[in-house]
Amino acid sequence: MRTRRYDPGRRERILDAAIEVIAEHGVAGTTHRLIAAAADVPLGSLTYHFDGLDQLLAQAFTRLADRLSRAYAAHFDGVRSRDDLVEAVTDMVHGNAGAQVGEWAVSYELYLAALRDPALRTVTEEWMRTSRTVLERFVDPDTARGLDALIEGLLMHRMLSTAPFPREITRAAVARAVATPEGPA
Amino acid sequence: MRTRRYDPGRRERILDAAIEVIAEHGVAGTTHRLIAAAADVPLGSLTYHFDGLDQLLAQAFTRLADRLSRAYAAHFDGVRSRDDLVEAVTDMVHGNAGAQVGEWAVSYELYLAALRDPALRTVTEEWMRTSRTVLERFVDPDTARGLDALIEGLLMHRMLSTAPFPREITRAAVARAVATPEGPA
DNA sequence: GCGTCATGTGTACAGGCGTACATTGCTTAT
DNA sequence: ATAAGCAATGTACGCCTGTACACATGACGC
Numbered sequence: 001m002r003t004r005r006y007d008p009g010r011r012e013r014i015l016d017a018a019i020e021v022i023a024e025h026g027v028a029g030t031t032h033r034l035i036a037a038a039a040d041v042p043l044g045s046l047t048y049h050f051d052g053l054d055q056l057l058a059q060a061f062t063r064l065a066d067r068l069s070r071a072y073a074a075h076f077d078g079v080r081s082r083d084d085l086v087e088a089v090t091d092m093v094h095g096n097a098g099a100q101v102g103e104w105a106v107s108y109e110l111y112l113a114a115l116r117d118p119a120l121r122t123v124t125e126e127w128m129r130t131s132r133t134v135l136e137r138f139v140d141p142d143t144a145r146g147l148d149a150l151i152e153g154l155l156m157h158r159m160l161s162t163a164p165f166p167r168e169i170t171r172a173a174v175a176r177a178v179a180t181p182e183g184p185a
Numbered sequence: 186m187r188t189r190r191y192d193p194g195r196r197e198r199i200l201d202a203a204i205e206v207i208a209e210h211g212v213a214g215t216t217h218r219l220i221a222a223a224a225d226v227p228l229g230s231l232t233y234h235f236d237g238l239d240q241l242l243a244q245a246f247t248r249l250a251d252r253l254s255r256a257y258a259a260h261f262d263g264v265r266s267r268d269d270l271v272e273a274v275t276d277m278v279h280g281n282a283g284a285q286v287g288e289w290a291v292s293y294e295l296y297l298a299a300l301r302d303p304a305l306r307t308v309t310e311e312w313m314r315t316s317r318t319v320l321e322r323f324v325d326p327d328t329a330r331g332l333d334a335l336i337e338g339l340l341m342h343r344m345l346s347t348a349p350f351p352r353e354i355t356r357a358a359v360a361r362a363v364a365t366p367e368g369p370a
Numbered sequence: 371g372c373g374t375c376a377t378g379t380g381t382a383c384a385g386g387c388g389t390a391c392a393t394t395g396c397t398t399a400t
Numbered sequence: 401a402t403a404a405g406c407a408a409t410g411t412a413c414g415c416c417t418g419t420a421c422a423c424a425t426g427a428c429g430c
Contacts, residue, residue: 026301028213032418044379047419108297111345115290116211124345145342146335146358153338154331160296160309173331176361217388229409232389372430379424387416394409400402 011049014039018060023102027057027109058119061110065127068107073134085138085178089147090171093154104155139178147177192226196234199224203245208287212242212294243304246295250312253292258319270323270363274332275356278339289340324363332362 017039021030032053036043050056075092079085095101107127114120128148135144150173158165192198202224206215217238221228235241260277264270280286292312299305313333320329335358343350 026213026297028211031416033416042379044381044421048378053418105297105300108293108300111341112211112290112293112297114345115293121345121347125347128342128345142354142357145354146339146361149338149342149358150331150335150362151338152341153334153336156296156337156341157313157330157334160299160306160313162306162310169327169330172327173334173362176331176364177335177358179361179364216386218386227409229391229411233408238388374428376427377425379422381420381422383418383420385417388414390411390413392409392411394407396407397405399404 010039010041010045012063014041014046014049014056015060015063018056019064019103019106022057022060022109023106027113030057054117054119057113058117058123061113061120061123064103064106064110065123068103069127069130072131076134076137079138082138082178086171086174089151089174090167093151093158093170093174094165094167095158101159105159108156143178147174150174150177195224195226195230197248199226199231199234199241200245200248203241204249204288204291207242207245207294208291212298215242239302239304242298243302243308246298246305246308249288249291249295250308253288254312254315257316261319261322264323267323267363271356271359274336274359275352278336278343278355278359279350279352280343286344290344293341328363332359335359335362 014035018030018035021034021038025034030053032043032046035056036046046056050059072092076085076088079088110120111124114124131151132141132144132148135147139147154170154173158170199220203215203220206219206223210219215238217231218228220241221231231241235244257277261270261273264273295305295312296309299309316336317326317329317333320332324332339355339358343355
């Protein structure tokens, strides 16, 4: 029987620490030493558990995507009507969902990293497939695709804008995205 | 009288080279030495013309935003009807606009950098104000805001997706975003 | 009780980074 | 022609990085 010596959740704690560090410093400013300090483990522990920084980050991003996927799905659990959907999406854009603003920012770090590193594409593809699948519980696939893109853009604009972002505008945009082309139901 | 010695457009060439380097390596991988090589100038020339890498990047981003703003506005010049608008936006998302895909990727680097560096916020604010103003030539301000976000999201999803991105879906999503809530005109 | 070995850690090293600065080379005023 | 000065450059320095690796440590089979 294998017995872990001391710290069974260490690997996972390192990955969570990596996400924290990315949220604060960006992928660019993320180093072994910062992650080690955040996870409160010695520097050598990182090279012991992971084969290089790239692989560590890839696994951290995978873990983040899993967490976000679950939060995303859970957020739409109570949705029954078209109006519920509009409200739920609006809540998500305005930060009243499970995920923190910092976590969304990290997901944009992931997007950008994936643009250059094909190994990360599988993570982004999976995450986008998940979010679209959730939306397809309520609307047809083509509409889901447009709505998914709209959510992405609204989130990004809200994160970047310093001026207040009126909730009513978000709601109106979302309502149009899910309306039937011939008019509201 | 001041006479420039040798290379009057050097500053601008350095900034353009910086954008190229960012497009290829990301902000994270952008260094003085790479920029100098791309612009074909000596390393010392960068520290001579710019006070540190951060300021250089900020000016490069500003230059890029100006260029994108002009291309954006020009792209919508011939638009007369609502149908023209839908078509123009669809073209833009699918890469048939003046800007290259690489330039959009760099603009996402800018967004992410701006998320952490308040000095870059003025650049992103200005760029977003410009794009929204262009759209307001055709639709009311609230609709412009939603449409702007949708474009952003569609562009990002198209850049990241490896699967083909059907033009028809884009067109449908755009059409809904600009439709009057009571139904198509 | 004790060797054996996987597990875990501190340290050192080579390389690349941003930046400062002494030096060069060209231009202009005299 | 020459002195003077400024635009431009090459080089060097200190810092921080990722990673390797020699050593410590404690559990398990016997």
